[in-house]
Amino acid sequence: MRITVYDILGYLASGMSQEEILADFSYLEAEDIRASLAFAADIERRFVAAPSF
DSSP states (O other), X not given: OOOOHHHHHHHHHTTOOHHHHXXXXXXXXXXXXXXXXXXXXXXXXXXXXXXXX
């Protein structure tokens, strides 16, 4: 089973705690949530830093 970064970020944004997410999705680990946040931060940084034409 898989869960997307979008889903994890959505759960966090809706107010779920990391512990609640981990309890609901037993195949996830805390590192998976941290990796999702890092991925989102990297995408945001690339988007903001992209030159405008």
